[in-house]
Amino acid sequence: MTGLVYLADVVTLQxxxxxxxxxxxxxxxxxxAVFQMTDGLAEVRDRNACMECGACALNCETEAITxxxxxxxxxxxxxxSLGRTDSCCRAVDDSTTA
Amino acid sequence: xxxxxxxxxxxxxxxxxxxxxxxxITGVLALAAAxxxxxxxxxxxxxxxxxxxxxxxxxxxxxxxxxxxxxLRSPDIGAQWKSLEVVGxxxxxxxxxxxxxxxxxxxxxxxSLSGVRKEMRFAxxxxxxxxxxxxxxxxxxxxxxxxxx
Numbered sequence: 001m002t003g004l005v006y007l008a009d010v011v012t013l014q015x016x017x018x019x020x021x022x023x024x025x026x027x028x029x030x031x032x033a034v035f036q037m038t039d040g041l042a043e044v045r046d047r048n049a050c051m052e053c054g055a056c057a058l059n060c061e062t063e064a065i066t067x068x069x070x071x072x073x074x075x076x077x078x079x080x081s082l083g084r085t086d087s088c089c090r091a092v093d094d095s096t097t098a
Numbered sequence: 099x100x101x102x103x104x105x106x107x108x109x110x111x112x113x114x115x116x117x118x119x120x121x122x123i124t125g126v127l128a129l130a131a132a133x134x135x136x137x138x139x140x141x142x143x144x145x146x147x148x149x150x151x152x153x154x155x156x157x158x159x160x161x162x163x164x165x166x167x168x169x170l171r172s173p174d175i176g177a178q179w180k181s182l183e184v185v186g187x188x189x190x191x192x193x194x195x196x197x198x199x200x201x202x203x204x205x206x207x208x209x210s211l212s213g214v215r216k217e218m219r220f221a222x223x224x225x226x227x228x229x230x231x232x233x234x235x236x237x238x239x240x241x242x243x244x245x246x247x
Contacts, residue, residue, distance in 0.1 A: 004206070007150050007213040032208065052210040070211035073204025074152075077211075077218055 011050040012068040017041055019064035026056040026065060099126050109240050124171050125187055125236065131167040132191035135160040136198025141205070152203050153196040153221035160195020164188055182239040189232030193225040 013034070022040040027033075031053065036045040042064070054069025070076075106122020107114040139159045140147065147155035168184045168191075200221060203209040 004145060004208045005150065006209045007216055010212040010216050011210050012212050049208070050210060051208055052212060068212065071204060072206075072209035072211045072214040074200045074214055074218060075204055077214055
């Protein structure tokens with residue numbers, strides 16, 4: 001944790017607690033400690049710390065977590081808006097988009 | 099930068115090369131200050147610069163640095179054409195610093211794709227507008243009384 005926080009209220013992270021089985025994997029894999037386990041279920045502790053890396057959604061067994069993941073990179077967004085599909089820097093990685 | 103340097107001499111009554119030395123170098127110094135602010139100072143001072151958006155951080159450091167550079171370069175800022183040239187370069191330089199700073203979103207460990215998209219939606223049109231208006235002001239300063247001298 002660096003303590004640095006980016007723009008507030010923008011991330012696409014969604015947690016459906018109905019589907020959560022309390023395995024705790026999201027809490028382990030999240031690099032920014034966004035989740036915490038409360039009464040055996042995952043809970044979003046610090047939503048604005050999310051960098052949309054997609055690790056939680058990728059590792060969630062029951063697909064209780066969804067996030068539109070990708071790299072928060074201005075040049076990738078520019079490449080994308082210019083329609084450059086051959087660029088190595090892409091804004092959205094479809095393989096981890098849940 | 100080379101193009102700005104060479105363009106600086108055009109239409110000046112003092113002669114082409116004297117224009118390059120005076121106006122061309124002013125532009126190049128403004129751009130160099132902006133590049134330094136955006137690519138070196140912004141990442142170096144990232145946690146201490148105010149504003150969450152990287153483009154805002156770039157403006158916060160870029161604007162005073164470009165202004166300081168221009169003030170050192172053009173102490174006779176009072177003349178109308180001169181102030182147009184200075185404000186023009188201030189706009190271009192600040193826009194450049196903001197754009198370069200914004201590109202460090204990809205190198206940081208805490209920016210999100212949704213956040214970068216939101217930042218770019220307001221920052222990129224402003225950067226393009228500021229740079230465009232700034233360049234027009236610089237070129238326009240040629241036609242004001244004294245501007246060609």
